[in-house]
Amino acid sequence: MEKDFKMVATTMFGLEGVLANELTNLGAKDVTEAVRSVSFKGDTGFLYKANIALRTAIRILKPIKVTKIYDEEDLYDAVKKVKWEQYLDIDGTFAIGAVSNSVNLPNHSHYIALKSKDAIADYFRDKFGKRPNVDVDYPDLKIHIHIKNDYLTISLDSSGDSLHKRGYRTATNIAPINEVLAAGMVLLSGYRGDENFIDPMCGSGTILIEAAMIANNIPANINRKRFGFETWKDYDEELYFIIQDALLKKITSSHFKIMGFDKAPSAIQKAEANIKAANLEEFVGVHHVNFFNSKKEVFGNTTMIFNPPYGERLSLDTNEFYGKIGDTLKHHYPGCSALLITSDIQALKNVGLRTSKRIPLKNGDLDCRYVKYELYEGSRKFKKYQQDYPSDNTSETED
Structure with a gap:
């Protein structure tokens, strides 16, 4: 042995x-x-x-x-x-x-x-x-x-190219999120495919694809064409295919919805192309929707994860933008766990919701926070939450 x-x-x-x-x-x-x-x-x-x-x-x-x-x-x-x-x-x-x-x-x-x-x-x-x-x-x-x-x-x-290069991303937007970071965010959220999933600013679909692979226990790098070990002198091709087949047999099928929104038609086209390249069309749907005009339309528990603009590469008023994120979450997405990543810690205070989790992460060279908001639905806890943290005077605490 x-x-x-x-x-x-x-x-x-x-x-x-x-x-x-x-x-x-x-x-x-x-x-x-x-x-x-x-x-x-x-x-x-x-x-x-x-x-x-x-x-x-x-x-x-x-x-x-x-x-x-x-x-x-x-x-x-x-x-x-x-x-x-x-x-x-x-x-x-x-x-x-x-x-x-x-x-x-x-x-x-x-x-x-x-x-x-x-x-x-x-x-x-x-x-x-x-x-x-x-x-x-x-x-x-x-x-x-x-x-x-x-x-x-x-x-x-043994990997050759970085393992974030899954092999499914054929199209990207201005500021695409790294696949490894996207998968890490999904795993940190606790989502495992046992409830609905939404990325309300999906861009080219990376978070959606990583969530779908996690939900269905699909190996992360099953779409890669090459690993470094395949040209090693002791490479055992038969063993490799035995391992690969064993992993493929463990794929499951989640019946909960996985949805992505984006206001840009070009982003939707890119997301659809990447989802198709990952062979996940039957699990993921993307829609031309502006998150700020949207509302929760699925029943049951829902995890939301997104990577909103930071203002680093895109020109926008991040304070106003993050304020609109908070208002939309509060008024239109009760019963959701919402998580987002950002490097704009100052603008994050304008979300106006109390975080239940704050995790330091890196997105490239940017120091980021990955934050979680629990949006309660129709309960005394939610009403007390609104009384304790009203939207007009609530702000994020300092790190």
Whole structure:
């Protein structure tokens, strides 16, 4: 039986706990959270499974060497000492990604990658008189170099392209949300397909698609054409298809509604194209509707998740805009749990509703808050809520 080995799944800030839960539920061992990453153990089959199924992972790395280094010469020597012919043929291709956070070496990823590339090239040239070529687009082997303080970790990148590239997004808007972040937001909301779901400002449909895949237990990366491990020397194609088939057999079918609105016809067209590319037309419907003129038209509990404009790339009065969000939620969406993400913390105060949850997240380089509002329907609790927090004088508390 193959021994388990250590792997590291990278993620976005704020999603470490979500990713750890995903890994635990998937069957990983020794799951340990860190900043923007989660380490775990499993076998080769689990490495394949993690790449196909994880929703909040960006990359799955397989460390092959960890050592202490103090300068650039140590870096070069450490990389050159790896027996690279175990992982890469001389006629193959490779690429290197690097992250450096060290007081002794330059915190310049491109320089670290070049130094490491030279070490690998010299290793092959010294031993075989010939070196493999670099291919940054479609390498046979992608290598990840990570330096933190005095420690170097050399890993094989089993994912290749970032796992947020699901393979379904054919069209985007001005400010599309990352698929990993969208999935993380859905999982953080607690939505699992057991109630209705609405994205009232759906844009190109990313949140809707991630919600539909979660609701129906569809593997996140089932539409991808390629993973990095498929060109590894020890790739087991038969095992890969066994793992894939096992995951496909666990797909379920949610009968609750998943709907998206947008006021822009072009956004609706893009959302429809992406939903079709994800093979989710039977589960998701999108409608040309201005959220501010809409009302709840579905019965039962409903989760709303959306990514409204922040004012970073789109020109608008965010204070007025967020005030209209609050008014629409209050008056037209009772019985919903509404969650939104924004980097405009000041404008968020104009929503005029008390948050039940506030989670720090990153959207690209932007510091954001992911907030939740409980909108009660026809109950004493709702009436007391209105008395305690009337819309004309309620504001968000400071962080």
